[in-house]
Structure formats: C-alpha cells, structure tokens
Amino acid sequence: MYKVIAVSVLLGVFLAACGSYATPPEDFLSARVQFADPELAKKSITVAGFVDFVRGLKSGDQETRILGWVAKGESWTLVSESAGEKYEYRFADVMTDRGGKQVVVLHDIYRDGKSQDKTTLLNLIIK
Numbered sequence: 066m067y068k069v070i071a072v073s074v075l076l077g078v079f080l081a082a083c084g085s086y087a088t089p090p091e092d093f094l095s096a097r098v099q100f101a102d103p104e105l106a107k108k109s110i111t112v113a114g115f116v117d118f119v120r121g122l123k124s125g126d127q128e129t130r131i132l133g134w135v136a137k138g139e140s141w142t143l144v145s146e147s148a149g150e151k152y153e154y155r156f157a158d159v160m161t162d163r164g165g166k167q168v169v170v171l172h173d174i175y176r177d178g179k180s181q182d183k184t185t186l187l188n189l190i191i192k
Contacts, residue, residue, distance in 0.1 A: 086133025089141050096159050096167040102184055105191055112156065112169060116143060118190050124148035140172070150177050 094113045100106045110118070122129040129147040139158040144151065153175040162168050174181045 085135065086144070087136045089134050089136070092167060093141060093156075093159050093169065096169045098156070099162075099168045099170045100187065102187065105187055108191065110191065115154075115171075115191075118192070119143065119145055119152075119154065122147055122190060141169075152176050 089112070094116075095111055098110050098112055098115050116131065120129055120131055124147050127148050129145050129152075132144040132146055132151075135142045135144060141156045141158070143154040143156070145154075146152070153173075154171060155173045155175070157170040157172060159167050159169055171183070171187075174183050174186050
C-alpha cells in the first residue's frame with residue numbers, strides 16, 4: 066500500500082515538473098535558424114536540426130539532455146542540461162524572409178541564468 070502511494074506521489078511530482086514544457090508548432094521546428102555569423106547562416110540549419118546538434122553535445126563523458134521547450138509570448142526557449150548546468154536557447158517566433166522562406170532568429174543563449182557569448186558557444190555546438 067505504501068509503495069503505491071509513494072509511486073503515485075513521485076509520478077505526480079514528475080508530471081508537474083514536466084507540465085511546464087510545451088511542444089512548438091511544426092512550422093517553427095522546420096523553420097531555418099538565422100544566425101548573426103555568416104558562416105553558420107550558410108549551413109541552413111532548421112530549428113529541429115539545431116536541437117539535434119544540442120542533443121549531440123558532450124561534456125567529457127556526460128551527454129546533453131533536452132528538457133523541453135518553453136513558450137513565452139512570441140518566442141520559444143529550448144531548455145537543456147549538460148554537465149549539471151542548465152542551458153537556455155531563446156528563439157524568436159517564425160518570420161518570413163524576402164524569399165518567402167520561414168526563419169527564426171536565435172536571440173540569446175543562457176547558462177545557469179547568465180548570458181553567454183553566442184558566437185563562441187555556437188561554434189562548439191554546430192559542427
């Protein structure tokens with residue numbers, strides 16, 4: 066009986082913790098990411114592709130874990146964890162470029178709440 070109660074409580078805590086994450090729409094995930102660095106922009110990476118790059122990061126023998134997406138107004142934030150640190154990748158909502166293609170802009174990257182140098186970090190993420 067106690068095991069059932071304990072499992073129910075743990076499941077409730079787990080679901081409550083996961084409840085803050087949302088699933089972005091397909092047009093957002095398939096949009097091309099616009100980077101400030103022209104070399105990265107040439108690679109034509111989608112948001113879904115960017116998530117794959119982040120997921121592939123390793124810090125020593127520790128892998129990166131994708132926690133989920135947070136929607137806030139017109140923007141989306143990808144939240145991950147790597148080597149015990151929380152990373153947030155903040156994107157604008159979907160826009161259309163001059164050629165009619167859907168794009169999003171990666172605005173900021175935060176590590177444990179502190180803004181990071183995007184250029185340096187992106188060159189480690191995207192290979």
